Amino acid sequence: MAITRHKRENLTVNDRIKVNNQVSRDEIVPNLESVTFPVNIRVDNHIRNQVTAFINLGIEKNMKALIQHMIEKEKEDLDSSQLPRFEKMVNILEEKDYVAKSLKDANKSDK
Incomplete structure (x- = not known):
């Protein structure tokens, strides 16, 4: 087993990183339609x-x-703090269902 040695160089921060194009989650993951299937x-x-x-x-x-x-x-x-949390969880699960159903349908069409 070899031991590697790295040169230690002093790192300096000259400029802070600046974000040019800030994007929101909605731009990356669009609002998805809901799907309904029996469970x-x-x-x-x-x-x-x-x-x-x-x-x-x-x-x-x-x-x-x-x-x-x-x-x-x-x-x-539900109290006022729990209801938004509940709704957010439901939305996440609905998105998960939509993506899972879309992937399942895509796999069926590939065969």
Whole structure:
């Protein structure tokens, strides 16, 4: 094993680096459309039974609508500092879904 030796030169900063063309994230990653595709949420039989009971009571017409209703109720209970954070996380996940779906579609068209 060789030992390398480097010359140590004094580095000086003559000029500060200046940014000529500042860009925002939106210029690099444009606002993406949202995509919708079916997914499954795994729950146990007890949760499924409770969801079905809420539907039977007429709170909502199906499981998707009931879960959306419950999400809206929870969002109403978030405090003012949590809501923007929640929305930012949802937007990030929506972007991830869009990119993943776009890549999947591109791979299908290549075959």
